[in-house]
Amino acid sequence: MIDFYLNGQRQQCADISPDTSALELLRVYLGKTGTKEGCASGDCGACTVAVGEPDGSGGLAYHNANACIMPAHQLSGCHVVTVEGLARGDALHPVQAAMVDCHGSQCGFCTPGIIMSLFTLHEGQRHQPAPLTQERLESALGGNLCRCTGYRPIRDAALRMGDYPDTHPTWADDPDLPRNVETLSTDATRMSQSAPEAATGYTAPRDLAALREVRRQQPDARLVAGGTDLWLEVTQQLKSLDEVVDIREVTELNGIEETPHGWWVGAAVTFRRLEPLFTEHYPAFAHLMHRFASSQIRNRATMGGNVANASPIGDTPPVLLALGARLALDGPEGEREIPIDAFFLDYKQTALKAGEFIRAIFLPHLADRQLKVWKLSKRREDDISAVLAAFSWRLDNGVMKDVRLAYGGMAAIPRRALQAEAALEGQSPSRAAFEAARAALRHEFQPLDDVRGSSEYRLVAAANLLERLRLMLEKETSHDNNTTEICLDAYAH
Ligand SMILES: Cc1cc2nc3c(=O)[nH]c(=O)nc-3n(C[C@H](O)[C@H](O)[C@H](O)COP(=O)(O)OP(=O)(O)OC[C@H]3O[C@@H](n4cnc5c(N)ncnc54)[C@H](O)[C@@H]3O)c2cc1C
Ligand code: FES
Ligand code: FES
Known part of the structure; x- marks a missing residue:
């Protein structure tokens, strides 16, 4: 029922x-x-x-x-x-009224969906008013396509909906x-x-x-x-x-539990619920969330599902590999814990045995490590990666330690670039060290050609993202105030 x-x-x-x-x-x-x-x-x-x-x-x-x-x-x-369920008799809901007045609809096919996304935004504004910044509007509407009106009138409606009398639906x-x-x-x-x-x-x-x-x-x-x-x-x-x-309602799969070394995140926790944790403790992960699918998807999708799905172009597996995350697996035979490095075996093949499931994912504290995540895709919102790079390292007296470089879109599984890591481990972030790391990438990956990018594009892009890391580190250590990183971010952050 x-x-x-x-x-x-x-x-x-x-x-x-x-x-x-x-x-x-x-x-x-x-x-x-x-x-x-x-x-x-x-x-x-x-x-x-x-x-x-x-x-x-x-x-x-x-x-x-x-x-x-x-x-x-x-x-x-x-x-x-x-x-x-929105209008009250003949009186339109403020979102509907604003869409009419701003000419936000032509053929109307997308309109009910846009209205409902705006309705949830409007509800949020009623309970916790906050400026409707460009970022918030993109986040609210990034999962709604319109093929004939164009987005400006829809955006205008979003900005004006708060000006109308708050006509509640009858319910x-x-x-x-x-x-x-x-x-x-x-x-x-x-x-x-x-x-x-x-x-x-x-x-x-x-x-x-x-x-x-x-x-x-x-x-x-x-x-x-x-x-x-x-x-x-x-x-x-x-x-x-x-x-x-x-599994959405399993209590034990819904917790976020802090330990002295990090967080156990239940496999049924949605990305929406993870946003505050990411924002406070993993800014690079939070940043990635702006590029992950749409609000509709983030409201329902889980990190457990993203990992278990084992797609080579899933966004969180490379980040978890770079972090050195662990997985708690569970099933009729009992529990076990494995490093995420041991989870992805082959294309869509994982270490899960019959009847097993992911119970939780352990995110270690960053402590003195740094994490950087860059996603390359054709569209900014609601698009799957062509290549995603997640890099983690710490600087010890000017030398790179605990270097973990992980990529999505470069092989049949999300994978670390072990040879490139070895080229950087224990080195200062010099041009020579990064050149060796970039060269190593060509030996360890033979990416696929597909609609998202050719094999050659992926190899070049993966190497360029390493070069971006070098430029970023150079800028950090030289205390240079120019806008290099901001310009780079504008292209693919
Ligand atoms: C329009 C659209 C855009 C998307 N954009 C992105 C994107 O930008 N980046 C990205 O990485 N992904 C993207 N995705 C893919 C998807 O949203 C993610 O992979 C999401 O995290 C899956 O989580 P879920 O909870 O919905 O998984 P589900 O669909 O419920 O499950 C996925 C798979 O994992 C299994 N599973 C789920 N939970 C467990 C568990 N605890 N233990 C064992 N097996 C389990 C299921 O049986 C299923 O095979 C997109 C999908 C769509 C439709
Ligand atoms: S019908 Fe297109 S998102 Fe559901
Ligand atoms: S009004 Fe036609 S698709 Fe949006």
Whole structure:
């Protein structure tokens, strides 16, 4: 049973197959066709809805999400708002009114998705007003494509939406709605392993013991966290998923725990929740998040899913390799811990054994080390890397120590450049040392040619990113105030 609220009304949908998307549930089962399907792959944002979850203080916090790649069963215990749920009778919501007045829509196909992304931004502004900077607007709207209006009028609408009377949707009059949603979301029997639910093939254990048991019983069932990779198998490869185990609600996979040496991040923690930790302790990682997918994806996707997916062009694996992260693996046979270097075996092959899963990822403190991450992709927002470089090192009396250079997009797996590391280890950051490191890259990588870049491009780009590191270090040590690094950043930060 998918038990949730839609535009203030409770919905209980039974017998929904495990691979149904939230978009299909809304459009086909519930007739809410205002939400559109464009790409069905999380890229265009036409299917964007607002998902409200209890905020811990008696209210609901809304985030935007791509309904096309969201499992319908993950709507359970939420309040979903679609474009049909915003106007109050004839009175448009401020976001809609601003879009009309600023001429933010032509063909209108992208418009419901844009409205819903703006709605979540507007909700955020109502609760925590802050300047709508260019960066915030890009972050809010980076996952919404518009092919005919052009972005300036949409941006104008975003900047003006706060000027309109705050017309609440009708459902906002119901003071019991947040409590009712909370009751649903904390209902221990919801989406649990009850017999009728298991019969639909979608299981959502609430704790580690239950997850281990489900894995023991169904070692071949597909795990889902945010679904932002897995659901593409349904929408793009047209696969059926008969058995799905949802790990999002497993308590032990949702913690961020500090230890004297670093943080254990639960595998089900979303990138959105990681932002404060990254901002405070790993600025280079925080920086990367501006380039990672879109707000819709970051709101749902997890680092556990990014690592387990083992894509050679996934963004966090090279960073984790550069940091020297560790993984806590778990399963019916018990727990074990491995360095991330031992996780990626071959293209999309990992060290996970049958029934095993990633429980948590350990991020060591940077301490006196430095971390730099550069992502090269064709588009700035919502694009996959052609090459991603993550470099970590420390300077000890002018000499580079503990050098770790990791790349994505350069091999069948995310990998460290061990020979290039050896060329730099124990050396001052001189031209000669970096020249040797750059030359070593050619021996240790034979990257693929594909739509994102030729093999030669990737080799040249990877070497150039090392040269960028050298220039950055040269600038740091010479206390030079020129704008070299800023110019470099402007191209590919
Ligand atoms: C439009 C779009 C843009 C994207 N942009 C980027 C980008 O810029 N950079 C990038 O790196 N990625 C990007 N991605 C890919 C994706 O968003 C990330 O890989 C994301 O981190 C996956 O996390 P998830 O929680 O959604 O994983 P899911 O899709 O739920 O799972 C991914 C895979 O891992 C398995 N899995 C999940 N959790 C576990 C676990 N704890 N243990 C074992 N197996 C597990 C699943 O069974 C599945 O095979 C993009 C995807 C889309 C659709
Ligand atoms: S339909 Fe394009 S992002 Fe969902
Ligand atoms: S209004 Fe036509 S795609 Fe945006």
